[in-house]
Amino acid sequence: MxxxxxxxxxxxxASRFRRDRLRVGGSLGTGSFWRPLTVVSLGxxxxxxxxxxxxxxxxxxxxxxxxxxxxxxxxxxxxxGTDDLGRDVLSRLIWGSxxxxxxxxxxxxxxxxxxxxxGLAAGYFGKAVxxxxxxxxxxxxxxxxxxxxxxxxxxxxxxxxxxVLALVIVSWPLYARIIRSSVLSVxxxxxxxxxxxxxxxxxxxxxxxxxxxxxGPALVMSTIELGNAILMLAALSFLGLGPRPPAAEWxxxxxxxxxxLGNWWVSLFPxxxxxxxxxxxxLLGDAIQDHLDPRSRNxxxx
Amino acid sequence: xxxxxxxxxxxxxSALVLLWGxxxxxxLLVNVVPGDAAAANLSQQAYDDPEIxxxxxxxxxxxxxxxxxxxxxxxxxxxxxxxxxxxxxxxVAEDLGQYVPATIEIALPAMALAIVIAVGLGMLAAMRKNRxxxxxxxxxxxxxxxxxxxxxxxxxxxxxxxxxxxxPNGGRxxxxxxxxxxxxxxxxxxxxxxxxxxxxxxxLWHLVLPVGILTALTVSGLLRFVRSAMIEVLDAEYIRSAxxxxxxxxxxxxxxxxxxxxxxxLTVSGLxxxxxxxGAVLVEQVLSWPGLGQYAYKxxxxxxxxxxxxxTLFIAVVYTLINxxxxxxxxxxxxxxxxx
Amino acid sequence: xxxxxxxxxxxxxxSVTMPTPSGPVELVHRTxxxxxxxxxxxxxxxxxSGKTMTASAIMGILPPGARAGGRIMFEGRDLxxxxxxxxxxxxxxxxxxVFQDPSAALHPLLTIGTQLTEHLIHHxxxxxxxxxxxxxxxxxxxxxxxxxxxVKAFPHQFSGGMRQRAAIAIALACEPxxxxxDEPTTxxxxxVQAGILRLFDRLARETGVSMLFITHDLGVMNSIADxxxxxxxxxxxxxxxxxxxxxxPSHEYTKALIASRAQSLAEERVQQEARP
Numbered sequence: 001m002x003x004x005x006x007x008x009x010x011x012x013x014a015s016r017f018r019r020d021r022l023r024v025g026g027s028l029g030t031g032s033f034w035r036p037l038t039v040v041s042l043g044x045x046x047x048x049x050x051x052x053x054x055x056x057x058x059x060x061x062x063x064x065x066x067x068x069x070x071x072x073x074x075x076x077x078x079x080x081g082t083d084d085l086g087r088d089v090l091s092r093l094i095w096g097s098x099x100x101x102x103x104x105x106x107x108x109x110x111x112x113x114x115x116x117x118x119g120l121a122a123g124y125f126g127k128a129v130x131x132x133x134x135x136x137x138x139x140x141x142x143x144x145x146x147x148x149x150x151x152x153x154x155x156x157x158x159x160x161x162x163x164v165l166a167l168v169i170v171s172w173p174l175y176a177r178i179i180r181s182s183v184l185s186v187x188x189x190x191x192x193x194x195x196x197x198x199x200x201x202x203x204x205x206x207x208x209x210x211x212x213x214x215x216g217p218a219l220v221m222s223t224i225e226l227g228n229a230i231l232m233l234a235a236l237s238f239l240g241l242g243p244r245p246p247a248a249e250w251x252x253x254x255x256x257x258x259x260x261l262g263n264w265w266v267s268l269f270p271x272x273x274x275x276x277x278x279x280x281x282x283l284l285g286d287a288i289q290d291h292l293d294p295r296s297r298n299x300x301x302x
Numbered sequence: 303x304x305x306x307x308x309x310x311x312x313x314x315x316s317a318l319v320l321l322w323g324x325x326x327x328x329x330l331l332v333n334v335v336p337g338d339a340a341a342a343n344l345s346q347q348a349y350d351d352p353e354i355x356x357x358x359x360x361x362x363x364x365x366x367x368x369x370x371x372x373x374x375x376x377x378x379x380x381x382x383x384x385x386x387x388x389x390x391x392x393x394v395a396e397d398l399g400q401y402v403p404a405t406i407e408i409a410l411p412a413m414a415l416a417i418v419i420a421v422g423l424g425m426l427a428a429m430r431k432n433r434x435x436x437x438x439x440x441x442x443x444x445x446x447x448x449x450x451x452x453x454x455x456x457x458x459x460x461x462x463x464x465x466x467x468x469x470p471n472g473g474r475x476x477x478x479x480x481x482x483x484x485x486x487x488x489x490x491x492x493x494x495x496x497x498x499x500x501x502x503x504x505x506l507w508h509l510v511l512p513v514g515i516l517t518a519l520t521v522s523g524l525l526r527f528v529r530s531a532m533i534e535v536l537d538a539e540y541i542r543s544a545x546x547x548x549x550x551x552x553x554x555x556x557x558x559x560x561x562x563x564x565x566x567x568l569t570v571s572g573l574x575x576x577x578x579x580x581g582a583v584l585v586e587q588v589l590s591w592p593g594l595g596q597y598a599y600k601x602x603x604x605x606x607x608x609x610x611x612x613x614t615l616f617i618a619v620v621y622t623l624i625n626x627x628x629x630x631x632x633x634x635x636x637x638x639x640x641x642x
Numbered sequence: 643x644x645x646x647x648x649x650x651x652x653x654x655x656x657s658v659t660m661p662t663p664s665g666p667v668e669l670v671h672r673t674x675x676x677x678x679x680x681x682x683x684x685x686x687x688x689x690x691s692g693k694t695m696t697a698s699a700i701m702g703i704l705p706p707g708a709r710a711g712g713r714i715m716f717e718g719r720d721l722x723x724x725x726x727x728x729x730x731x732x733x734x735x736x737x738x739x740v741f742q743d744p745s746a747a748l749h750p751l752l753t754i755g756t757q758l759t760e761h762l763i764h765h766x767x768x769x770x771x772x773x774x775x776x777x778x779x780x781x782x783x784x785x786x787x788x789x790x791x792x793v794k795a796f797p798h799q800f801s802g803g804m805r806q807r808a809a810i811a812i813a814l815a816c817e818p819x820x821x822x823x824d825e826p827t828t829x830x831x832x833x834v835q836a837g838i839l840r841l842f843d844r845l846a847r848e849t850g851v852s853m854l855f856i857t858h859d860l861g862v863m864n865s866i867a868d869x870x871x872x873x874x875x876x877x878x879x880x881x882x883x884x885x886x887x888x889x890x891p892s893h894e895y896t897k898a899l900i901a902s903r904a905q906s907l908a909e910e911r912v913q914q915e916a917r918p
């Protein structure tokens with residue numbers, strides 16, 4: 001539920017880009033991009049990536065083994081306590097990043113790919129193809145993301161792959177719309193029109209121009225969607241539709257702790273893990289947005 | 303106003319097309335996927351018996367070609383028959399009649415509260431742009447947007463039930479009470495109608511936590527929009543005109559800024575309400591609130607085809623109707639649209 | 643040309659500075675302007691020369707962050723030293739402004755009637771009914787046809803010229819002593835510009851309101867302003883009776899402005915003759 005509207009924020013904000021603001025490369029090193037919050041959010045993301053990469057060396061215990069008494073509150077031996085099977089919550093938390101981060105990247109990459117192809121086709125062929133593709137996108141967006149994802153994940157059976165598939169199915173239309181509008185604007189550029197009149201193939205020039213043209217909005221959108229994907233994935237596995245137990249997944253860990261409120265540490269820490277990384281992605285997305293489109297931050301003065 | 307009617311007619315038509323598409327897609331989705339409804343609903347022993355399995359499939363029409371199943375389904379829903387749930391063995395329409403009011407009872411108050419709070423805070427933030435008040439409000443919204451809804455519900459339950467004991471442990475009523483005679487299906491309303499004020503109070507008490515959580519989540523989703531819409535309005539020349547007219551701040555805020563900023567907020571609120579109605583699933587799950595979200599979840603888990611189709615169709619109808627309503631409201635508030 | 647009595651408005655040593663990432667920039671620099679009772683005074687200069695900033699400083703609507711120094715004396719008070727509440731008793735009431743683009747300056751969701759009467763009710767304490775009657779009168783004054791119907795209309799139902807007429811009516815609602823017009827014809831079609839200019843001229847004669855007329859167009863200035871100040875880079879480079887300035891410009895910049903005006907006039911004529 002919070003998930004759907006934030007997508008729309010991204011779409012509406014991303015689609016506000018003008019062509020001349022879209023070239024991303026090169027200029028990140030200067031100007032207002034490196035503000036304290038941006039640095040902090042990048043720091044958090046890098047930290048989580050490092051934790052994920054070096055989990056086997058960083059985590060104090062094996063995430064799947066019973067390494068202590070059941071349901072011990074946080075202590076010197078187990079900083080975040082143990083769960084109902086005596087597994088170390090901190091170790092599971094660290095290992096959990098190995099699931100959430102790569103899966104979120106996979107979800108966003110696949111959605112971008114599918115949405116990109118559909119959007120490109122819709123914008124390039126126009127007419128019937130465009131109509132069908134965009135009505136299909138409307139159709140998917142007519143459902144609350146979580147309900148549709150839940151139905152898809154349940155129908156295909158609970159597993160990591162199906163959860164990813166479900167989330168790709170519900171999020172490709174957002175990218176398709178951005179890429180499509182970008183194609184349409186490139187199509188109308190004078191040199192493309194001129195080329196068409198001269199009988200030059202337009203597909204090449206469109207593909208060549210669409211990529212830099214939509215890179216800005218797509219980048220902002222992808223960054224924010226990375227956080228969103230982590231949230232949705234956690235939601236699915238909280239409902240038992242994600243990775244199968246005993247996998248250390250943050251949403252599933254929270255579900256485990258929800259059975260007895262007294263064992264607050266079982267649920268608290270995975271939730272904080274999600275909160276920090278999602279917030280970092282949101283902040284980073286905002287920073288990129290501000291950097292690419294300064295009008296969104298500074299008051300217009302005359 | 304003929305242009306307005308024409309606009310509504312056009313919207314209605316495209317809404318119908320969209321809904322038809324929804325029936326096709328949901329139907330295909332549930333039928334083409336590899337899940338086996340017989341396996342999910344029969345015991346292993348019954349499933350292994352070919353006769354029982356054939357009987358099960360015949361009973362639910364699973365042995366027919368897919369397009370026959372679809373045409374039959376479409377004909378039925380046009381008559382208001384959404385089929386029978388394999389799980390509850392009751393008509394899906396009847397199930398919806400039971401679960402939907404529970405969700406409405408938390409979603410509508412949450413939406414109303416959220417709009418009021420988000421508009422208030424959003425205007426405040428816009429007027430104090432880039433000052434501490436604004437930063438504080440934006441940070442709170444960011445945290446709300448980044449929080450897993452089910453985790454927020456758990457934390458709230460832990461604090462307000464487990465630690466403080468201010469609210470009940472989920473559910474719609476305490477065990478000592480029977481539900482009031484059903485009129486609307488919303489316990490608070492029904493209890494008030496029946497004059498059972500103790501039940502009313504208890505039902506209201508059970509509403510506090512779910513409504514509070516949904517409100518917080520919706521506010522954080524809305525705030526951003528309200529703030530940026532209001533900032534855009536505050537920058538507009540017509541607001542400068544109002545200031546140059548020497549109008550008191552109160553009139554500028556409520557007549558000039560508020561009215562113009564409300565338009566974009568209205569659109570988003572429509573979308574949010576639709577997603578609230580279905581998307582409360584996570585919060586309903588944590589608070590054992592027997593609403594639409596839980597029904598959808600249970601049907602999805604047990605591959606209850608008819609129920610899934612019923613829920614998705616219902617949500618799509620609600621979504622489409624709300625969008626239609628928003629469009630109409632929009633043209634009432636914005637005189638420029640009706641005239642086009 | 644100023645009368646022996648105190649001028650209606652006198653700007654003394656006005657400076658406006660604006661903070662930028664590379665330090666504060668002075669947009670208006672030590673400017674003195676006087677406007678007498680019933681006088682029409684022009685401010686000429688290219689865009690960015692500080693004309694609009696001067697008008698904004700008088701109305702207290704400078705962009706966020708901008709600071710004004712010096713004095714703006716009006717009816718015995720320094721407008722720059724007034725609190726917001728005190729200033730609100732002056733602007734819209736004793737001094738009113740007409741902006742460049744009426745499409746942007748009118749609120750899109752409020753009727754012309756509401757926009758005509760809200761400050762009237764606030765400043766003059768009249769009833770809604772009295773205000774509505776006055777609104778009809780005002781629309782009639784600015785030559786909007788069928789004023790009874792027009793008060794109920796929304797701005798988008800008007801043409802550009804009518805919108806500007808409505809904006810002028812709004813400015814005149816409280817019978818201000820001073821009317822500031824900031825490029826009031828620039829955003830309009832050439833065909834309606836002359837009508838709006840005649841309206842200003844007539845209103846000045848009929849109501850006796852003083853005017854500060856801002857434009858980059860010296861031809862417009864010639865047809866309306868008694869005296870003219872020529873602005874360049876935030877400061878006045880030349881001032882005096884309009885006809886004198888136009889006929890015998892002493893400053894190079896004024897000469898250049900006149901030359902460019904002559905050229906654009908010639909171009910317009912060529913275009914008009916080219917039309918069938």
